[in-house]
Amino acid sequence: MRDSIRKAARQHGFAAAYFLAPLPLPLWRERASLSRTQCGMDWDVPAAYPGATCVVLLVEAYLPYRRADDNRPRADAPEDRILPYYIAEHRAYFEAKALAAEIAAQGFYCETARLPARALALENGVGAHSNNGLLAVGEFGTRAALFTLATNACGPLPEAGEHPACEEGCGACARACPAGAISAAELDATKCLRYYMDGAAHPPFVLEKLTSFLGCDLCQRVCPKNAHLKAQPLPEEIRAAFDPRRLILGDTAKARALSGRNVTGGGKLTLEAIALAARDGLHESEIRAALASPHPAVRDAAKWALEKYF
């Protein structure tokens, strides 16, 4: 059955599938409670999924976007500000659900599982911890969105693959992080910009330091574990959907459809576009118009931008 799941996973666009033992993760729980990053995930995997003999880890690998104009100042180009992670993750979410339904249709128990995939993978010897807090998986580096299925269709398979560890003394991610969230050995999740970007409203220090829409990947861009990944051109459809002027004017439907409506409510993309544009001194009149937005977080960001930059 594992071969058949691997094959089906590839057909759904996943780059790899690993077969993990459903283990409890008490250490992860302790750390997650301290940093308040539990986010409703099930740490006691066997208790939460008693019917599971295996957790299938699905790897959605993605590539960074290649900059069209390398002479532009860093972080000015749309290729730096639109993160392929969110688009890949949104696509794969539906594919993981469809794959679970296919396995269940063959008479097995199978459901998508909300559990700490990185911690469970490491506990099973899959992937390597990275100082930026991410899991490096084989040839995909840290550029992978992870999904998990709880199932009784098969058992776990011990993993013998090679996963890249951090080079001693590297520290590139710590030097690149605009929030000072990474120390020599690990990430302090409570300092990462992404920690404050779940809801629509972003605190002023995030508006000031934000590097991209919906999150930040500076620590991945500089990471040698990803240096071999070949950048892809930014598709025109995505470039147009995330055009900052368009987003500031409130036309966010296409960008939300690409990155997921559930993570982009409350005018989030509009206020992020306001912050990025204001810092470049662009789109003042559109930002003034955003003072009349129906979303309080957008009005607050427009006020912040006008006071600080215009």
Ligand code: SF4
């Ligand atoms: S995502 Fe950005 S803010 Fe968070 S740790 Fe990485 S570089 Fe720092």
Ligand code: SF4
């Ligand atoms: S940049 Fe260096 S220290 Fe940071 S995660 Fe990558 S390899 Fe590890």
